Amino acid sequence: MSDSSFMALTLRGFARAFSKALLSERTAALPGFLQSFDPRVRVLGLFSLVLAAILCRKMTVVAILFLLATTMALASCVSLASLAKRVWIVVLAFTGIIALPALFVTPGDIIFRLPLLSLPVSAQGLQTAGLLLMRVETAVTLTTALVLCTPWTHILKALRSLHLPAEVVTMLAMTHRYVFLLIETANQMFESRQSRTVGLVTGPEKRKMTARTAGVLLSKSIDLSHEVYLAMVSRGFHGEIRLLTDFHLRARDYAMLMAFMLASGLAVWMGR
Amino acid sequence: MSSILPLPPRDTGMHIPDGYLSPSTCAVLYALAASGWYAALRRVKRAFLTRVIPLISVFAAFSFVVMMFNVPLPGGTTGHAVGVTVATIVLGPWGSILAVSLALTIQALFFGDGGITTLGANCFNMAIVGSFAAYGAYRLLTARSATGSRRKVWAAAVAGYLAINVSALVAAVEFGIQPSLFHDASGSPLYAPYPLHIAIPAMMIGHLTFAGLAEAAISAGLIAYLQKADPSLLRGSARLAPGIAGATVIPVGHPPERRLWLTVAVLMVCTPLGVLAVGSAWGEWSAADFSNPATRASMAQASGNQAPPAAVPGGLHRLSTLWTAPFPGYAPRFIRSAGFGYLLSAMFGVGVLAVVALLAQIAGRRKGRTPLL
Numbered sequence: 081m082s083d084s085s086f087m088a089l090t091l092r093g094f095a096r097a098f099s100k101a102l103l104s105e106r107t108a109a110l111p112g113f114l115q116s117f118d119p120r121v122r123v124l125g126l127f128s129l130v131l132a133a134i135l136c137r138k139m140t141v142v143a144i145l146f147l148l149a150t151t152m153a154l155a156s157c158v159s160l161a162s163l164a165k166r167v168w169i170v171v172l173a174f175t176g177i178i179a180l181p182a183l184f185v186t187p188g189d190i191i192f193r194l195p196l197l198s199l200p201v202s203a204q205g206l207q208t209a210g211l212l213l214m215r216v217e218t219a220v221t222l223t224t225a226l227v228l229c230t231p232w233t234h235i236l237k238a239l240r241s242l243h244l245p246a247e248v249v250t251m252l253a254m255t256h257r258y259v260f261l262l263i264e265t266a267n268q269m270f271e272s273r274q275s276r277t278v279g280l281v282t283g284p285e286k287r288k289m290t291a292r293t294a295g296v297l298l299s300k301s302i303d304l305s306h307e308v309y310l311a312m313v314s315r316g317f318h319g320e321i322r323l324l325t326d327f328h329l330r331a332r333d334y335a336m337l338m339a340f341m342l343a344s345g346l347a348v349w350m351g352r
Numbered sequence: 353m354s355s356i357l358p359l360p361p362r363d364t365g366m367h368i369p370d371g372y373l374s375p376s377t378c379a380v381l382y383a384l385a386a387s388g389w390y391a392a393l394r395r396v397k398r399a400f401l402t403r404v405i406p407l408i409s410v411f412a413a414f415s416f417v418v419m420m421f422n423v424p425l426p427g428g429t430t431g432h433a434v435g436v437t438v439a440t441i442v443l444g445p446w447g448s449i450l451a452v453s454l455a456l457t458i459q460a461l462f463f464g465d466g467g468i469t470t471l472g473a474n475c476f477n478m479a480i481v482g483s484f485a486a487y488g489a490y491r492l493l494t495a496r497s498a499t500g501s502r503r504k505v506w507a508a509a510v511a512g513y514l515a516i517n518v519s520a521l522v523a524a525v526e527f528g529i530q531p532s533l534f535h536d537a538s539g540s541p542l543y544a545p546y547p548l549h550i551a552i553p554a555m556m557i558g559h560l561t562f563a564g565l566a567e568a569a570i571s572a573g574l575i576a577y578l579q580k581a582d583p584s585l586l587r588g589s590a591r592l593a594p595g596i597a598g599a600t601v602i603p604v605g606h607p608p609e610r611r612l613w614l615t616v617a618v619l620m621v622c623t624p625l626g627v628l629a630v631g632s633a634w635g636e637w638s639a640a641d642f643s644n645p646a647t648r649a650s651m652a653q654a655s656g657n658q659a660p661p662a663a664v665p666g667g668l669h670r671l672s673t674l675w676t677a678p679f680p681g682y683a684p685r686f687i688r689s690a691g692f693g694y695l696l697s698a699m700f701g702v703g704v705l706a707v708v709a710l711l712a713q714i715a716g717r718r719k720g721r722t723p724l725l
Contacts, residue, residue: 219370254409291573
């Protein structure tokens with residue numbers, strides 16, 4: 081590990097966040113399948129499919145939901161490569177590691193043994209690991225499809241129309257906005273620090289550097305919140321929150337919502 | 353088990369994705385988290401809404417960004433902090449619950465980091481349990497210490513380490529109960545597959561060694577920085593709830609008078625419980641009790657078998673006729689139910705006291721308005 085690798089790792093994380101936000105903005109603006117429906121229908125429909133995937137107890141039904149999620153994502157201009165890189169491989173790597181030992185430690189009927197290690201693999205273990213992996217892949221694919229195809233502001237408005245308190249929706253909107261501003265600020269701080277760092281840096285010094293950067297960011301955040309507060313007050317904000325909700329459900333939105341609910345209900349019934 | 357995260361950028365080790373917890377577990381944890389959010393929101397709204405909204409939002413954004421920092425750890429590796437300890441110290445536990453919950457919601461909804469069905473669980477574990485664990489530990493360890501003391505830095509480190517590990521333990525228990533509660537007919541676990549004896553060590557090893565240290569390092573470092581750069585934040589200038597020792601406290605919750613009236617109302621409703629009491633209170637005897645054999649026996653028993661005087665003491669006899677109470681024995685004569693009599697007596701007593709207090713308040717105000725010549 082080089083002396084500035086912790087900074088490089090953090091900077092890479094920031095770059096990933098920006099690239100994800102950019103991809104989301106671009107995809108949401110494309111004329112895809114999911115994009116053509118009211119955001120409330122997308123939020124409700126995809127959430128209900130996630131819930132159905134969690135409720136299903138049969139791997140085949142969860143696999144059908146996974147295919148449905150993938151088809152919807154592809155029809156909504158989300159590329160297969162993007163899905164594979166951002167969702168499937170990552171989930172396979174992380175959840176796979178967690179699910180793998182379940183093959184051997186779950187008690188049940190032994191179906192075969194690993195050739196060299198002679199570890200017993202039980203049918204129940206295979207079922208458990210497969211179901212967990214398939215379920216997580218399906219849920220994350222559905223969530224990714226929603227996030228990539230719906231601008232954040234639309235998700236928030238949809239949540240507001242589902243009776244989430246206005247204060248919470250406002251805070252979520254502001255948090256999202258300032259996340260990127262603070263990432264940009266932190267990015268600049270780390271880049272400038274990295275450009276000034278030469279020679280060997282000890283572990284405690286690295287931790288001090290990180291903590292000081294976080295401290296400066298905290299001070300800037302508090303100052304920023306004060307400025308935002310003054311800006312809000314100067315524009316006449318006195319605690320009352322009003323959000324524009326200009327969505328209009330059309331016949332095809334109702335039809336799609338019905339289709340989502342039907343698919344979810346059917347999946348739960350078949351997978352019980 | 354820090355690898356439980358499906359997406360790598362903010363691997364704080366506890367973002368439970370969809371599919372690991374059963375729907376009923378998720379529902380219970382959503383309900384618990386919702387009660388925490390409700391309580392926090394109520395307190396925050398009472399503080400000063402116009403100021404609170406930008407403060408909490410920007411702090412949530414800060415927590416989000418801090419979760420992305422790679423904190424260098426001993427041994428050459430790095431870890432991620434949650435930032436819950438700093439949020440608790442600066443904003444107080446209720447503000448921290450909201451700020452960290454907002455950051456986790458953005459992560460789940462926008463970055464797909466942590467599940468949607470498990471958002472309640474993630475917020476409960478990290479935002480609620482984490483905030484209160486950090487608050488308790490920090491408050492305990494920094495009692496009566498000065499803002500710039502070294503003890504505050506160590507306390508922040510311990511609070512951070514504890515908060516992350518308590519949160520991880522709660523998450524491990526949530527994982528560990530899944531196989532025994534949710535399995536199919538063949539015994540295959542339907543959700544997280546490992547029982548408690550595997551889930552707890554697997555989860556705790558990573559948090560006791562890496563994630564806990566990362567939180568401890570960032571918390572201690574930030575407090576040391578704030579002591580030099582912005583000590584007012586450690587004195588609670590941004591706090592939204594009853595604070596940590598020595599802090600400037602913005603009043604929240606019910607106003608004191610309202611709390612008093614609520615307590616009085618509860619006590620009034622409870623007064624009929626007095627009917628359940630048996631025997632008589634020592635020393636609260638009437639003149640008639642001295643001539644009643646049964647009461648005399650209980651008086652002797654209550655006085656260490658010391659027999660009461662044969663006749664009513666002269667002073668007691670004389671003074672007991674001075675005043676006859678309107679509700680003798682807490683029950684007006686026209687009321688047959690003893691319980692209702694207690695309640696009515698309580699209402700009457702409180703009413704009289706309220707009127708006296710009101711008159712005294714009015715008199716005090718008038719006196720205050722009198723111009724000084």
